[in-house]
Amino acid sequence: MAGGGEGPTLEFTPTWVVAVVCTVIVGISLAAERALHSGGKYLKRKKQKPLYEALLKVKEELMLLGFISLLLTVFQNRITKICVKPEIMDKWLPCSLDHNDQTNEDVAHFSTSLFGGIAGYTRRLLAAGGEAQQGYCGKKHKVPLLSVEAFHHLHIFIFVLAIVHVTFCALTIVFGGLKIHQWKKWEDEHSKEINEADEVQVKITHVQEHDFVKDHFWGIGKNYRLMGWLHSFLNQFFRSVTRSDYLTLRLGFITTHCKGNPKFNFHTYMVRALEDDFKRVVGISWYLWIFVVLFMLMNVDGWHAYFWIAFVPFFLLLAVGTKLQHVITQLAHEVAEKHIAIEGELIVQPSDEHFWFGKPKFVLFLIHFILFQNAFEMAFFFWIWVQYGFTSCIMGKVKYIIPRIVIGVFIQVLCSYSTLPLYAIVTQMGSNFKKAIFDEDIRLGLVGWAKKARRRKASIDASSSGTGSDVGVQLGKVNQKTTTKS
Structure with a gap:
């Protein structure tokens, strides 16, 4: 039998085994590909281009995952044959060596008693592979850098991480979308009120008595700073967006960006803008992979890094939710401090200055990191x-396990039902609007118009340049004839 101590090769493997394994793998792969393809066709049919682009992003992540798997498979033999000195392999271990010895004895006893001959045969194959590596490196009085089994476990972890991250992002956008969909009744009710209202009639609004101001105005000075932030922190848990919040922010956006269209469907625009942002959140960026590597580096026995790192997305999510609520509070304070009574409706002024570093997109970056970090913890x-x-031993004691699970579930629920809806409406209070304000057909028309305008300008410039050159040539000929006659 060929293959040495690593088990039989394909030359000595029954053909029916190879055929069955290939059939199962190919069937699962084709089913997944067809499911993604059908989902893409459905989103196209429903004209959900942002979600379709997010689906393409998922395909890119799966393709990247497949390429990583290919690299791991191709270079497995070479990496496992890299030999190092034994003393450098006894440090920075996720589990102590004493615990490892005890675990190996338990696994061996469990496998022999439960699965009998089949498990014993499998264990002998793994042992044979390990002995082959040890023999290769043992001749050099060294040990392998990474065993075949550890290599296989690392491969599985990367796959699980990608799948869990995509799944959690999808759950977040679905649940958050359901929450935002509940606001549609406010949009419809207000549109109906606009149609029934007498446009000639002008009312006087007492600022201090307005529901939006009463909910968010907490005085001036020190009292405002303390109560304003405390109220913003608590509001993200109980009532993140009220009807008065929605209608006031809606009016502020329309007055600033589309004043000539008071019947603008703000809810539809907000949903389109959120879907457009989602395609950025669903991906695993390069800096997130760096975080994975750093965590693996710090996952040392006794450090409990897997426990403490769970608090990173927890505190970040609370900070993001508080900041988004505080933006609403700042908008209320700006109006309350300047006016006692105003003619017409209460109008807030959107501005980038209310956000961290003056960039509303930074909030999206933090939400992306929070979702990935939480998915990483659960994966x-x-x-x-x-x-x-x-x-x-990597899992740790129960007192470390239960808080991690509770925090993970809490982050997922809070981000879906509070932070994401908050982000959807509050980030519209920036100085600029997003391209999602236009329907897809209008956007395509504007893009086509811009391209034609650029081509027309280029042709005009070229013709002008050509005309100038011809005139220059004719003048040169005239000057040459004049010189000759002289």
Whole structure:
């Protein structure tokens, strides 16, 4: 039998085994590809271009995952044959060596008693592969840099991380979208009120008695700073956006960006803008992969990095939710401090100055990091649970496990039902509007018009340049004839 100590090769493997395994793998792959393709056709049919682009982003992540898997497979033998000195492999371990020895004895006993001959055969193959590596590096009095089994577990972890991240992002946008959809009744009711109202009649609005101001105005000075931030922090848990908030922010946006269209459908625009941002959130950017590598580096026995790192997205999410609520509070204070009574409706002034660094997009970056970090935590938990068991030393004690699960669930729920809807409406209070303000057909028309205008300008410039050159040539000929006659 060929293959040495690593088990039989394909030359000595039954053909029916190869055929069955290939059929299952190809069937699963084709089913996943067809599902994504059908989802793309459905989104195209419904004219959901932002969500369709998000789906393409998911395909890109899966393609990147496939390429990583290919690299891991191709270079597995070479990497596992890199030999290092034994002493450098005894430091920075996720589990102590004493615990590892005990675990190996338990696994061996469990496999022999439960699965009998089949498990024993599988374990002997793995042991044979390990002995082959040890023999290769043992001749040099060294140990392998990464074993075949550890290499396989790393491969599975990357796959689980990508799948969990995409799934959590999809759940967030779905649940958040359902929450935002509940605001549509406010949009419809207000549009109906505009149609029934007498446009000639002008009313006087007492600022201090307006619901929007009463909910968010907390005085001036020190009292405002303390109560304003405290109120903003608590509001994200109970009532993140009220009817008066929605209608006031809506009017501020329309007055600033589309004053000539008071019946503008703000809700539809907000949903389109959120879908446009979602395609950026669903991806795993390069800096997020750097975070994964840093976590793997710090996951050392006794440091409990997997526990403390769970608080990073937790505190970030609270900070983002508080800041978004505080933007609404600032808008209310600006109006209340300047006016006692105004003619017409209460109007707030959108501005980038209310956001961190004057950039509303920075909030989207933080939400992207929060979603990835939370997905990473849950993916790591599921991977350890399935791969090594609930009692694994990497998993830690119960007092570390339960808080991680609670925090992960809390982040997912709060981000879906509070922070994401807040982000959808508050980020429209920036100085600029997004291209989603136009329908897809209008955007395509504007893009086509811009291209034609550029081509027309280029042709005019070229013709002008050509005319100038011809005139120059004719003048040169005239001057030459004049010189000759002289």
